[in-house]
Amino acid sequence: MTSIALSSARPTKISADAVVVGVTAADGGPRLLDGTASVDKALHGSLANTLRDLGATGKADEVTKVPMTGNTKAAIVVAVGLGKLAEHGTTAYREALRRAAGSAARALAGTRAAVFALPVSEPDDAAAITEGVLLGSYAFGQYKTGNGKPPLERATLVASRADGRRSTAALRRAEVLAEAVNQARHWVNTPPRDMTPAAFAAAAQQHARGLGMDVTVLDEAALRKGGYGGIVGVGQGSANPPRLVRLAYRPFRAKRHVALVGKGITFDSGGLSLKTADGMTTMKCDMGGAAAVVAAVVAVARLQPRVAVTAYAPMAENMPSGSAQRPSDVLTIRGGKTVEVLNTDAEGRLVLADAIARAGEDEPDLIVDIATLTGACRIALGTRTAGIMANDDRLRDQVHRAAERAGEPMWPLPLSPELREKLDSPVADIANVGAKWGGALSAGLFLAEFVADGIGWAHIDIAGPAFNEDSPFGYTPKGGTGAGVRTLVQIVEDVADGTLSAMPRP
Ligand code: BES
Ligand code: MN
Numbered sequence: 001m002t003s004i005a006l007s008s009a010r011p012t013k014i015s016a017d018a019v020v021v022g023v024t025a026a027d028g029g030p031r032l033l034d035g036t037a038s039v040d041k042a043l044h045g046s047l048a049n050t051l052r053d054l055g056a057t058g059k060a061d062e063v064t065k066v067p068m069t070g071n072t073k074a075a076i077v078v079a080v081g082l083g084k085l086a087e088h089g090t091t092a093y094r095e096a097l098r099r100a101a102g103s104a105a106r107a108l109a110g111t112r113a114a115v116f117a118l119p120v121s122e123p124d125d126a127a128a129i130t131e132g133v134l135l136g137s138y139a140f141g142q143y144k145t146g147n148g149k150p151p152l153e154r155a156t157l158v159a160s161r162a163d164g165r166r167s168t169a170a171l172r173r174a175e176v177l178a179e180a181v182n183q184a185r186h187w188v189n190t191p192p193r194d195m196t197p198a199a200f201a202a203a204a205q206q207h208a209r210g211l212g213m214d215v216t217v218l219d220e221a222a223l224r225k226g227g228y229g230g231i232v233g234v235g236q237g238s239a240n241p242p243r244l245v246r247l248a249y250r251p252f253r254a255k256r257h258v259a260l261v262g263k264g265i266t267f268d269s270g271g272l273s274l275k276t277a278d279g280m281t282t283m284k285c286d287m288g289g290a291a292a293v294v295a296a297v298v299a300v301a302r303l304q305p306r307v308a309v310t311a312y313a314p315m316a317e318n319m320p321s322g323s324a325q326r327p328s329d330v331l332t333i334r335g336g337k338t339v340e341v342l343n344t345d346a347e348g349r350l351v352l353a354d355a356i357a358r359a360g361e362d363e364p365d366l367i368v369d370i371a372t373l374t375g376a377c378r379i380a381l382g383t384r385t386a387g388i389m390a391n392d393d394r395l396r397d398q399v400h401r402a403a404e405r406a407g408e409p410m411w412p413l414p415l416s417p418e419l420r421e422k423l424d425s426p427v428a429d430i431a432n433v434g435a436k437w438g439g440a441l442s443a444g445l446f447l448a449e450f451v452a453d454g455i456g457w458a459h460i461d462i463a464g465p466a467f468n469e470d471s472p473f474g475y476t477p478k479g480g481t482g483a484g485v486r487t488l489v490q491i492v493e494d495v496a497d498g499t500l501s502a503m504p505r506p
C-alpha cells in the first residue's frame with residue numbers, strides 16, 4: 001500500500017515527483033485553495049491563469065497537470081478540482097477532500113512520490129486526505145501478466161498545523177479504514193473460482209487470527225447439523241460447499257454488543273431460476289456484504305473501541321445443477337421457521353435469515369446486516385447510493401448519519417407493512433418472494449421476520465454501490481468498491497461513544 005507521511009515543510013521544499021494542489025469552482029473560474037501559495041509563487045503567480053487557459057474549471061474530480069518551471073523539487077503540479085466547496089468542518093467538506101485526494105492519487109499511478117498540498121486545518125482533514133490517497137491508489141493487478149502502472153508509492157501530506165497525538169490517532173484510523181476497504185475490494189474482485197466459500201472462509205480466518213478474535217467456521221456438515229436450512233439449501237447446487245463464519249471481537253468492559261451480518265454469495269447464477277448471461281456478469285460481487293463485515297470487524301479489532309462486535313458471514317455459491325434446490329422446495333431456517341422457495345434467485349435472504357437468526361442467539365443490542373440484496377434497490381437509488389431499512393426510525397436515521405460521516409451515500413427506505421402479506425405462502429410460514437413492486441422493501445420485510453424480539457435491527461442494501469461497472473471516480477475504482485466498510489466501523493464507534501443510541505435495552 002502507498003505510504004503516508006506528514007510534513008510541515010513548504011510543499012515546494014519537499015522532495016517529490018509531483019505536487020498536488022486543490023482548486024475550487026468559483027464564479028470567475030478555477031480558484032486556488034489555501035496551501036497553494038508557495039507553489040503558485042514558484043510559478044510567479046501564474047497558476048490560476050494557466051489552469052484557466054488549459055480549460056480547468058475546478059469541478060469535482062477534474063485533474064489538470066501543469067509542468068513546474070520555477071525553483072521547486074517536483075516536476076509537475078497536479079491541480080485537482082473540489083467543485084463548489086462546502087463549509088469547512090462539514091461531512092461534505094471532508095468528502096470533497098477525500099474525493100479530490102483520490103482523483104489525484106489515481107492520476108498519479110506510475111509516479112513514485114507526491115506531495116499533497118491540500119488544506120489541512122484539523123486532524124480530520126488530514127484523515128480524509130489520507131483515506132482518499134490510500135483508496136484512490138488501490139489497484140487489482142494480480143491476474144494481469146503485463147506490467148501496468150504501479151500505484152503511487154509515497155504520499156507526503158502538508159499539514160503545518162497538525163497537532164501531535166490527535167493527528168496520529170486520526171491518521172492511524174484512516175489507514176486502518178482504508179486498508180479494510182481495500183481488502184474488501186480485493187475479495188470482491190477475486191474471481192469466484194478462487195473465492196469459493198471455503199477459500200473466503202479461510203481468508204477471513206487468516207485475517208482475524210492474531211487480533212485476538214474468537215473464530216468459528218461451520219462447514220456443510222455442521223450447517224446441516226445446526227439446522228441452517230437456508231445456507232444449506234442455497235449451497236446445495238454447487239460443487240463448492242457453503243460455510244458460516246463467525247468472528248467475535250470482545251474488548252474489556254464493553255457495555256454494548258453489535259452483530260454485523262453480511263451476505264456472502266461467492267457467485268450468484270440465480271440457481272435454477274437462472275439469471276440471463278448479462279445478469280450474471282457482475283455476480284462475483286454478491287459476497288460484497290460478507291467482505292464488508294469481515295473487513296469491518298478486522299478494522300474494529302485493530303482500533304479497539306469498547307463495544308463487543310460479532311460478525312457473521314454466511315457463504316454459499318448459488319448454482320443450478322441436479323442437486324440444486326428447486327422453486328417450491330421448503331427450507332427450515334435456523335430456529336425453526338419454514339420458507340417456501342418460489343425463486344431460487346432470491347437466495348440472499350435465505351442465507352441471511354439463518355445468519356440473522358443465529359446472531360440473535362448471542363443477544364446483541366443491535367444487528368446490522370449488509371447485502372447486495374436486490375436489483376430493485378439499484379433501480380430505486382442508482383448505483384452509488386445504498387438503501388437503509390430498520391425496525392426503528394430513529395435507529396435508521398442514526399445509521400444514516402453514521403454513513404454520512406463515513407462519506408458513504410445511503411438513503412432511508414420504508415418497510416411498508418402492506419407488502420408483508422404478499423410474502424404469505426400457502427404451504428410454509430413465509431415465501432421468499434412477494435409483491436411485484438418494491439422488491440427492496442419486500443426483501444427487508446422478509447429479513448425482519450428472523451430478527452429476535454427486542455433487538456434493534458438495520459438492513460443496508462448495497463446492490464447499487466458494491467460494484468462499479470462505470471469509470472472510476474474520486475477514490476472509487478472500477479469493480480469492487482468496498483461499500484459499507486467505513487459505515488460499519490463508524491456505526492460501531494458511534495455505539496461506543498453513545499452517538500448511536502436507538503436500541504431497545506440500556
Ligand atoms: N444478487 C442479486 C441482487 C443484485 C442484482 C445485486 C444486481 C447486484 C446487482 C439477488 O440475489 C437477486 O438476484 N435478487 C433478485 C430478487 C428477486 C428474484 C425477487 C432481484 O433483485 O432480481
Ligand atoms: Mn440472486
Ligand code: ZN
Nearest residue numbers: 265268286348
Ligand atoms: Zn444474490
